[in-house]
Amino acid sequence: MPAPDEATTRDILTHARTIAVVGLSDKPERDSHEVGRYLQAQGYRIVPVNPMVSDILGERSYPSVSAIPSDVPIDIVDVFRKSDQVPPIVEEALSRNVPTIWLQLGVENPEAGARARSAGAHFYENSCIMVAHRRLKIPAKSGRP
Secondary structure, three states: OOOOOHHHHHHHHHHOOEEEEEOOOOOOOOHHHHHHHHHHHOOOEEEEEOOOOOEEOOEEOEOOHHHOOOOOOOOEEEEOOOHHHHHHHHHHHHHOOOOEEEEOOOOOOHHHHHHHHHOOOEEEOOOOHHHHHHHOOOOOOOOOO
């Protein structure tokens, strides 16, 4: 099943405020770090999910999506993990009622996608959120969520 259409993607990226980035690296040369830094510069609140570090990009890091405090609303879970590691991440996102799950370039899992869509979530795979944001020319957000 294809990703949401361009109008839906524009709406998602325009209205989202907080993005949990699963697999966000503290190493500036990694793609996840570049994407996280870009999204942060665009005004999104980034919530790092990486059990190996305590903070990234000035934000506290959590070991899993389910470990993020329940009072932190998450609009998008952006995933930088191997494809076979996606199903439990999707389940954690769905248990928090996250409306959008986004798998980065090279990350695909059709079964997890079917599960997410059947639960009513938007699902992207093998797609870079930063590239989509730039292509759609989504304006930067003002103020911090």
